[in-house]
Amino acid sequence: MSKVSYDVSNGVAILKMCNPPVNSLSFGLRKDLLAAVEAARADAAVNAIVLIGDANGFCAGADINEFSTGGAAKSPNPHEVHFSIELSEKPIVAAIHGNCMGGGFELAMCCHYRVATEDAKLSLPEVKLGLLPGRGGTQRLPRLVGLEMATNMIVSGEPVAASVLGELGALDQVVPADKLLESALAYAAKVAELRPIPLASSKKVKHPDYEGYLGFMRNSLRPAAASNPAPLKCLDAIRAAVEQAFKAGLETEERIFQELMCTPVSIALRHYFFAEREARHIEGLGDDVKPLSIRSVGIIGAGTMGGGIAMNFLNAGIPVTILELKQEALDKGIQVVRKNYQIQVDKKKLKADKLEARMALLSGTLEYESLSGCDLIIEAVFEDMGVKEKVFRELDRVAKPGAILASNTSNLDVNTIASFTKRPESVLGLHFFSPANVMKLLEIVRGDKTSLQALATAMELAKRIRKVAVVAGVCDGFIGNRMLGPYLMAAAYLVEEGASPQQVDRALERFGFAMGPFRMGDLAGGDIGLAVRKRKVAEDPNFQYPQFLDQVAEMGRYGQKTGKGMYLYQGRNAEADPDIDALLESYRLEMGIEPRAISDDEIISRCLLALANEGAKILEDGIAARASDLDIVYIYGYGFPAYRGGPMHYASSLGLNEVALTLRHIANTARGNRAQWEPARLITTLAEQGKTFSSSSHQ
Structure with missing residues (x-):
């Protein structure tokens, strides 16, 4: 089955990429995309072409697995696809939504026109893998948005809003999310007869003092070069975009890309990239195991850990009830949560109305019975087994059937903790790291009797609160x-x-x-x-x-x-x-x-x-x-x-x-x-x- 569907509407061919989960530019997608482009170029009924992604987004970039297998060079390689698009006698409009990253953004830059949704995410993040955009990104982006914006995007790897790129000319239209295909088709029809067709590769990079600017950037980036040489190497490729013809610039880019591929830093960063994704795969946890819906959370303890843990759920829009034994401790804990949010407001990282909205989701109690309706209850009390026992016996008494009971313990035996209840299948460890509202790691500790459903719920919840989860078994200290x-x-x-x-x-x-x-x-x-x-x-x-x-x-x-x-x-x-x-x-x-x-x-x-x-x-x-x-x-x-x-x-x-x-x-x-x-x-x-x-x- 082809990874690119082909339809024609009023003289415009619609090529839709479908390569789940993120439309990565693997060999299969490249092969089918090239075939679809060539078919549209040869179709007498077609005057213009729209390239769009499926519901998962436009294209999140290259298939990084191919970097180590050699698949990235397999014909048709990305450059062959790019040249087929760029040299098309019929204008091609990229219709961009969702993630348009790395190789996906490079693909969009090969198209003659670009229409994007207001919420599209566009970036060239390869530097974060110790690499540079190696499929024309360092050559086409400076030609489209200018030297300074292109350099900042390439050496940082951070996304830039569609509105900004639209003002700079990299995007021809920025439209509401529900109008993308409609707008792209209309734009394609509008430009179908316009000639000459604009090519990013034919533009010149103009800057009044490019040597001075690149020298300034080099000095700025040099202190970090020991930990990642890629940003400085990006500058070498960007210089080629200014000084060399397009084809020669591509050759310079490719040479530097291959050099970076072999560096220990890039090898390590690519390992880290895959390791994070592999951690999500748990043996025995298939699609048939459905996680529970977590609509409300209870937390035992309003101290530093309890308050920090609460903020993760408040940020995700999940109501939280914190339990303390004394009103003074409860009031202090809630005030600390508010103070932490106020710091974000003062730094302009959070709007004041968001602070109030999140605090409205937080309530306090001195009674265990107030937690009886919670779907998940997390214990964050002193690291002592005797204290844990008292808490879990109370939770077993008041928690509703099916509620997940979790301990934030960093060392203690989760199996022993589970034995304090009559529902060990619902007990696991959720080890947050301090400060819990900042640190991204979450150790999910799987007890001997923890059910697959409880584990699936914890994994899904980690994603919801933007944590990187790793599953550990029970031992002293876990991992x-x-x-x-x-x-x-x-x-x-x-x-x-x-x-x-x-x-x-x-x-x-x-x-x-x-x-x-x-x-x-x-x-x-x-x-x-x-x-x-x-x-x-x-x-x-x-x-x-x-x-x-x-x-x-x-x-x-x-x-x-x-x-x-x-x-x-x-x-x-x-x-x-x-x-x-x-x-x-x-x-x-x-x-x-x-x-x-x-x-x-x-x-x-x-x-x-x-x-x-x-x-x-x-x-x-x-x-x-x-x-x-x-x-x-x-x-x-x-x-x-x-x-x-x-x-x-x-x-x-x-x-x-x-x-x-x-x-x-x-x-x-x-x-x-x-x-x-x-x-x-x-x-x-x-x-x-x-x-x-x-x-x-x-x-």
Whole structure:
């Protein structure tokens, strides 16, 4: 069945692309589109042509899977399709709605005229994959909208409103969404006899001082070039649009595109792109499993987490009822939600009427019975199993049949929590990350008895509140915090052996982390870390860790909230503290440790391999479905740099045989629990087979 339908209306051929879900320009669509264009060019009954997408939008771009399979070069390649359109003797009008991105926008620019809906989203986002628009985008867009607008669009990858592009001449008409086809047909009929037919490729790029402008942009973009070389390379291609003939410019663009395709940054960013999409696929969760409708949400706890969680649902237009035990705590929590919205209003990120509309959806209560009508109830109370038990027994008593009961726990056993109810099939974990109204990650924790319907509901709800969801099984810490433990211990033992907290943080921040482990610990709170360590010792008397961590916390140095932790704080500004230096010197002396010089490379190696090794054990235990899920958790939840692809991708890029050898070396030389550093069985197996995490059955 053809992916492009062909109809004729009053002398205008209508070519409708239909390649679900987003009309990506895969080989099949290109082949059928080229055939349809050629048929319309040869059809004596056709005077003009309209190219339009189906209900899913115009075209969301290239099929990125083809970048690694070679399918993008398969004939007809995009350039062949573009030239057939551009050289048509009959004018072709692109009718644009929905997403018109990347290769889709490049396709539209090949058409002679463009009509778009007011809400159409047009962009060239390839730079976000470490690439440039490689199918004429860097050559045609400057010719259509001018050098400065084109450069800004290409190096940022951000969408531009149809109204703006219309004013600049890239769009010939901007019309209401329900008038698109009608308007495009009328426009096609209007221009059917006009000659010459306008070609983007025949225009010249004019600018009074293009060298000065591109030099200014180069200086502006250079600081970020270490993490993504693509924006600077885009400038090279854009310069070609100014200085070279169109065909030569295309050749320059293609050469740079192929160079970028091979860079570690682009490989990592493309991995991250696919990993996010793959995380949505849950084994056993087919189209036959229908999610429940969530029309109202209850939240237990009006503290920082509870209020932040509530905002996600209010933003999506879902009514929320927050429960607290005391009126004072309830009033304070609701006021904090209002304050957070007011900050957005003050920054002009939210209109005042939207603030009031969202607050109107929020109500408070001191009675569990007020939650009896909620479709979903989320517990966000203190991380203590005894407290959780009291809450879930009450929820089991008052919640209506079929309501989903969720815990925001970050570490505790969801199966145990489910056992406090008579409906374990309706219980799961929804681990939001702080601040919950900002962080995009949502760990969905699937209990042993969690139903497929409850899981499907959580996945659908995550999409509705614009979270990136990753499903985890039940274990201590699930995915993120389980991996975090060995990472933090690796950092702490490095300090015990001679590094300073500042050196460890600086090394990892230079690698690309948003925040080093000690600054992160001070932000979370030293008391939290102390409680976790005490719990682990109670559960496992053999659990080992550097005792200076407890010494710091037991001095009341809990981090930012007390003004002192591993650092001194003036507001959020962290400064080295001589008292910590003295404490560490005394501690090492007492422990008989001779401090040694430690390189930044060793810091990065030990901390990152601690993450990857524990991640491999998580995969062995079946806690996660695939290695790339772990990468998504760390990129979205823990500040791992996206341009490194995540800890599992990074380990794969080193070579798993090298990873196994390095882990064994660390096991023989580092302080602490040697067994923690023994390579996971999955790592050694994949290394012996010459495979990576992404080529294993776990990916």
